[in-house]
Amino acid sequence: MSAARLAAYDVLRDVDEREAYANLALPARIREAGLNPRDAAFVTELVSGTLRGRGRYDRIIEIASSREMDRIDPRTRNVLRLGAHQLLAMRTADHAALNESVELQRLVANAAGAGFVNGVLRTISRSTDAEWNDRIAAEAPSADAALAARTSHPSWILRALRDALAAEGRVDELDDLLAADNRAPRVSLALLPGSGIDVDTAEALGGEAGIAVAGPSPLGLELAGGDPGRAIDGLDLPEGTLRVQDQGSQLAALALLRASEIRAGEQWLDLCAGPGGKTAVLAAEAELMGAELRANEVAEHRAELVRRAVVASSDAVRVVSHDGREPEAFGDGGPANGGTRRYDRILVDAPCSGLGALRRRPEARWRKAPSDLPELTRLQAELLDAAADHLAEDGLLAYVTCSPHLAETRVVLDRLLTKRSDLEELDTKAVLNRVAREPLDLAGDALSAQLWPHRNGTDAMFVALLRRRA
Numbered sequence: 001m002s003a004a005r006l007a008a009y010d011v012l013r014d015v016d017e018r019e020a021y022a023n024l025a026l027p028a029r030i031r032e033a034g035l036n037p038r039d040a041a042f043v044t045e046l047v048s049g050t051l052r053g054r055g056r057y058d059r060i061i062e063i064a065s066s067r068e069m070d071r072i073d074p075r076t077r078n079v080l081r082l083g084a085h086q087l088l089a090m091r092t093a094d095h096a097a098l099n100e101s102v103e104l105q106r107l108v109a110n111a112a113g114a115g116f117v118n119g120v121l122r123t124i125s126r127s128t129d130a131e132w133n134d135r136i137a138a139e140a141p142s143a144d145a146a147l148a149a150r151t152s153h154p155s156w157i158l159r160a161l162r163d164a165l166a167a168e169g170r171v172d173e174l175d176d177l178l179a180a181d182n183r184a185p186r187v188s189l190a191l192l193p194g195s196g197i198d199v200d201t202a203e204a205l206g207g208e209a210g211i212a213v214a215g216p217s218p219l220g221l222e223l224a225g226g227d228p229g230r231a232i233d234g235l236d237l238p239e240g241t242l243r244v245q246d247q248g249s250q251l252a253a254l255a256l257l258r259a260s261e262i263r264a265g266e267q268w269l270d271l272c273a274g275p276g277g278k279t280a281v282l283a284a285e286a287e288l289m290g291a292e293l294r295a296n297e298v299a300e301h302r303a304e305l306v307r308r309a310v311v312a313s314s315d316a317v318r319v320v321s322h323d324g325r326e327p328e329a330f331g332d333g334g335p336a337n338g339g340t341r342r343y344d345r346i347l348v349d350a351p352c353s354g355l356g357a358l359r360r361r362p363e364a365r366w367r368k369a370p371s372d373l374p375e376l377t378r379l380q381a382e383l384l385d386a387a388a389d390h391l392a393e394d395g396l397l398a399y400v401t402c403s404p405h406l407a408e409t410r411v412v413l414d415r416l417l418t419k420r421s422d423l424e425e426l427d428t429k430a431v432l433n434r435v436a437r438e439p440l441d442l443a444g445d446a447l448s449a450q451l452w453p454h455r456n457g458t459d460a461m462f463v464a465l466l467r468r469r470a
């Protein structure tokens with residue numbers, strides 16, 4: 001029984017039973033098991049691929065075993081999912097995948113189920129990956145159910161993604177998007193102004209570690225593989241100035257900064273800052289331009305992450321922890337102490353369903369539910385309203401979500417604009433095209449911009465810029 005497969009099983013169990021995040025649980029378990037880099041890479045692919053493909057593998061296991069998934073012991077389910085991923089998507093030899101899965105079943109579940117595991121995986125191994133797609137389609141009650149199972153997306157997420165693409169007149173891109181959600185993205189890095197070097201120099205210095213200039217953000221680099229922490233440390237730059245960050249996030253923060261010329265002394269606010277990725281971009285620019293940044297995050301432990309994220313420019317930033325709908329988040333003194341404080345730029349990177357980052361968080365799609373949305377959209381609207389109340393005349397507000405779900409993007413925004421005549425929407429697409437290295441493929445008639453993994457190589461980040469009328 002290989003230590004690598006046991007480690008993979010342990011992570012899947014923790015994701016199921018302890019609500020663990022695979023991205024955090026994986027490195028910890030790899031360290032604990034003392035795996036060498038080759039085995040670590042194997043476990044990472046095994047866990048991430050199995051989690052992303054879970055919906056599809058479950059359907060295949062049901063067909064192969066003629067048993068509903070919820071009638072299979074939860075431990076055996078994960079043994080079978082790992083086995084199916086090895087047989088259908090990895091280069092593991094069939095006999096190794098079968099033998100190891102049977103051993104795993106004996107070790108983590110029970111010997112009585114070993115024959116069942118062997119039989120189901122043997123049946124799976126007799127058809128190719130493409131043949132399983134045909135069988136899924138043949139047995140699905142509808143075309144949508146077939147697509148959802150084949151691409152391993154919950155049906156409600158599939159519909160939400162289709163609606164968002166349709167709103168841009170790009171529904172024909174759905175297959176590409178679903179495929180992009182199932183591919184592990186390259187690691188993206190942001191090089192902040194305080195680093196003292198430019199991206200080309202970073203590439204020259206970090207080329208051997210796999211660092212290269214790539215992607216749409218002018219701060220952006222990509223890492224070919226390996227341990228990002230080691231690659232970053234290898235450049236020996238001021239702490240926190242070279243950071244792992246999706247380039248959609250970089251572009252969103254830069255959009256707020258580049259939508260108008262920055263004047264020294266401007267007051268900025270990041271209302272939902274944790275864990276501080278965009279705050280770090282804003283803080284670096286604040287330091288450079290003589291602006292002051294207040295970063296607010298409701299969860300104290302996440303506010304601590306923000307403090308760590310801005311070490312390189314901590315003089316320009318004050319980190320606080322309040323509910324972003326309360327006056328304290330804005331530093332209001334109340335009527336007796338100066339009244340409402342106004343900001344020249346406010347970022348509302350709102351809590352959201354995260355449907356735009358499915359490729360990065362392998363288990364996320366199985367944790368979300370449509371019932372999460374009403375509470376989230378209410379919170380998004382309330383945060384936006386509070387932020388708009390604190391915007392200076394001519395001040396700019398960026399509304400950002402890491403979700404393309406229309407209920408969280410255009411619907412929230414349109415309601416705000418209907419309610420508040422003091423706000424006007426700016427042409428975010430034009431701003432982003434000025435910011436990006438090359439003009440971006442941004443579709444649809446809306447002034448807001450929706451980025452996509454399959455099209456722009458970023459998370460599916462939504463960005464809208466608003467200005468408070470003078």
Ligand SMILES: C[S@@+](CC[C@H](N)C(=O)[O-])C[C@H]1O[C@@H](n2cnc3c(N)ncnc32)[C@H](O)[C@@H]1O
Nearest residue numbers: 272273274275276277278298323324349350351
């Ligand atoms: C999408 S994340 C922000 C990501 C961050 N801007 C970055 O780039 O790293 C949203 C954050 O909002 C925080 N949040 C949730 N409810 C909040 C509230 N009522 N007020 C302020 N922050 C809140 C969450 O804890 C979470 O850290």
